[in-house]
Amino acid sequence: MAVLVVADHDNVSLKDNTHKTVTAALALSGDVDVLVAGQGVDAVAAHAAKITGVRKVLTAQSDALGKQVGEAVAACVVALMSGYDAVLTPATSVGKNFTPRVAALLDVAQISEITEVVDADTFVRPIYAGNALETIKSSDAKKVVTVRATAFKAAEEEGSASVEAVDPGPGAAKSRFVSDEIVKSDRPELAGAKIVVSGGRAMGSAEEFHRVIEPLADKLGAAVGASRAAVDAGYAPNDYQVGQTGKVVAPQLYVAIGISGAIQHLAGMKDSKVIVAINKDADAPIFQVADYGLVSDYKTAVPDLMAALTAAGI
Amino acid sequence: MKVLVPVKRVIDYNVKARVKSDQSGVDLANVKMSMNPFCEIAVEEAVRLKEKGAIEEIIAVSIGPIQAQETIRTALAMGADRGILIQTDTDPEPLQVAKLLKAVALAEGPSLVLMGKQAIDGDNSAVGQMLSALLDWPQATFASKIELTASAVRVTREVDGGLQTLELDLPAVVTADLRLNEPRYASLPNIMKAKKKEIALKTVDDFGGLSAPHLTVVKVTEPAKRTAGVTVENAAELVNKLKTEAGVL
Ligand SMILES: Cc1cc2nc3c(=O)[nH]c(=O)nc-3n(C[C@H](O)[C@H](O)[C@H](O)COP(=O)(O)OP(=O)(O)OC[C@H]3O[C@@H](n4cnc5c(N)ncnc54)[C@H](O)[C@@H]3O)c2cc1C
Ligand SMILES: Nc1ncnc2c1ncn2[C@@H]1O[C@H](COP(=O)(O)O)[C@@H](O)[C@H]1O
Numbered sequence: 001m002a003v004l005v006v007a008d009h010d011n012v013s014l015k016d017n018t019h020k021t022v023t024a025a026l027a028l029s030g031d032v033d034v035l036v037a038g039q040g041v042d043a044v045a046a047h048a049a050k051i052t053g054v055r056k057v058l059t060a061q062s063d064a065l066g067k068q069v070g071e072a073v074a075a076c077v078v079a080l081m082s083g084y085d086a087v088l089t090p091a092t093s094v095g096k097n098f099t100p101r102v103a104a105l106l107d108v109a110q111i112s113e114i115t116e117v118v119d120a121d122t123f124v125r126p127i128y129a130g131n132a133l134e135t136i137k138s139s140d141a142k143k144v145v146t147v148r149a150t151a152f153k154a155a156e157e158e159g160s161a162s163v164e165a166v167d168p169g170p171g172a173a174k175s176r177f178v179s180d181e182i183v184k185s186d187r188p189e190l191a192g193a194k195i196v197v198s199g200g201r202a203m204g205s206a207e208e209f210h211r212v213i214e215p216l217a218d219k220l221g222a223a224v225g226a227s228r229a230a231v232d233a234g235y236a237p238n239d240y241q242v243g244q245t246g247k248v249v250a251p252q253l254y255v256a257i258g259i260s261g262a263i264q265h266l267a268g269m270k271d272s273k274v275i276v277a278i279n280k281d282a283d284a285p286i287f288q289v290a291d292y293g294l295v296s297d298y299k300t301a302v303p304d305l306m307a308a309l310t311a312a313g314i
Numbered sequence: 315m316k317v318l319v320p321v322k323r324v325i326d327y328n329v330k331a332r333v334k335s336d337q338s339g340v341d342l343a344n345v346k347m348s349m350n351p352f353c354e355i356a357v358e359e360a361v362r363l364k365e366k367g368a369i370e371e372i373i374a375v376s377i378g379p380i381q382a383q384e385t386i387r388t389a390l391a392m393g394a395d396r397g398i399l400i401q402t403d404t405d406p407e408p409l410q411v412a413k414l415l416k417a418v419a420l421a422e423g424p425s426l427v428l429m430g431k432q433a434i435d436g437d438n439s440a441v442g443q444m445l446s447a448l449l450d451w452p453q454a455t456f457a458s459k460i461e462l463t464a465s466a467v468r469v470t471r472e473v474d475g476g477l478q479t480l481e482l483d484l485p486a487v488v489t490a491d492l493r494l495n496e497p498r499y500a501s502l503p504n505i506m507k508a509k510k511k512e513i514a515l516k517t518v519d520d521f522g523g524l525s526a527p528h529l530t531v532v533k534v535t536e537p538a539k540r541t542a543g544v545t546v547e548n549a550a551e552l553v554n555k556l557k558t559e560a561g562v563l
Binding site for chain 2: 010067069070071074092093094096097098099100101103104105107108109110111112113122126127128129130131132133134135136137138139140172174175176177178179180181182183191195220228231232237238239241244245247252253263264270273274275276282287288289290291292293294295296301304305307308309311312314
């Protein structure tokens, strides 16, 4: 059996989610190819070629692929699927957007956000905001799967696969890219960060969110996350949202500040190695999953924490 | 212009799902059920488009047990005009749902299918994209803003890293994200009015039958539980524990 992994990238750099998805793919088959669909992606493809275990890297380039328009990516992947028994994509906003199309066009099921490969037909995936794990068996000849990258270790980079260009496909006839607003940040990316500092509704304003959460994150070299309440209120941008319907993270250290710990938030961070919660309400549900809880007003706790970190040489 | 809004009856978002002891699934007996929150957002958006005069009719459609009539009734109370229930006691997979919705869309001829980005029970986030592919109508998922004209819809989408705006020819499929709007509560007069609105009771055979399933659930288990840790007295103790005990600093 041969497996196609669709790379996660922004045309400029390859994301670690790809390495993790390759690990999931290698659990299915030794024959793993990576597709880099985009525009101006030669450097990304060269990077993907280094991932250990990858047999071949395919590049497909067009304007529509450069904007990762769902119809275009799906058409490109479907055209390749005669040569593959499975396609695996990281469950990012791009992956979730085009992969179900691939499944529908191949008339097979999509298996969403797997966290484990049991065998070639059987996978484990969280359902109900991670309150249950479903083991699911597919009868399809071709598997179309999205992968929860946090559940897999990243493949190493000791390979040297060949790179070859393939047909980018027809693009998207009925939809047009208008614009994007991509926030550039020097901080690590939320999905792959070792430490995440998240702020909740308690921040009360965007200014307070910047003033409190960001310096702490910078001190720890952490990515910044937020609860839905903080995003809805405009304290933080939408792609900071951690949770069932936002991003799923599993860093070494997750620090939740002024976040109550609703089921939907826990779904996105409860697989973190160590969880710290700072909340002034001792009964907040977040403390039920926290390894270390500090019952305190963040207004004093965070400055104290900054000082304690400095004192500890951090 | 017509808008079709598929709505799903799911466990209420405030309820914590419990796994059945025989591992056959999640226990839904005597559990509060509600409209999937993302479907509510889709209904709300459709109602706002109607209030602005951009569309004439909103049809809410649900595939599920007879109780899903209540879900449709909620949509009608929010402002949808009529409902269709495709009754089934099976728990259809996203592809099966998408195929039935395709048949509904072809029968009703809406200019727009406005639906949730994800159902919070199965967490699949698949039906909208599948429907779009099956109909060969363009798609915009994870919408946080929708502008409708006579021939196109402009959608701002929540994506990793920020926002993306696409323009789609109509008819199109759009899936709603959290920031699209805040759904209203139905008022009492509107709840009363909704009782008189029509819900057509249909079977899967009215829409081409239920296609064969592709997936079987082997088992449903509980995830490993996290236990509460310790309470620290102050920030200094916290840093000390993170350094020496947890080893994460
Ligand atoms: C369909 C759906 C999807 C959702 N998806 C997500 C998701 O992906 N991610 C997500 O996060 N949520 C999600 N939610 C929302 C979720 O249910 C909660 O509403 C949300 O997580 C609450 O955010 P919060 O903890 O910041 O706010 P709150 O619940 O209001 O908690 C604020 C906390 O701050 C504490 N606090 C207040 N002041 C201080 C202070 N001065 N110092 C210290 N602590 C203080 C309070 O004690 C409280 O515990 C979703 C909900 C729905 C319906
Ligand atoms: N049984 C159903 N009946 C009506 N609509 C559904 C059903 N299942 C899914 N949907 C629609 O598809 C969206 C995404 O669901 P899913 O892909 O299952 O996460 C939901 O928000 C609904 O709008």
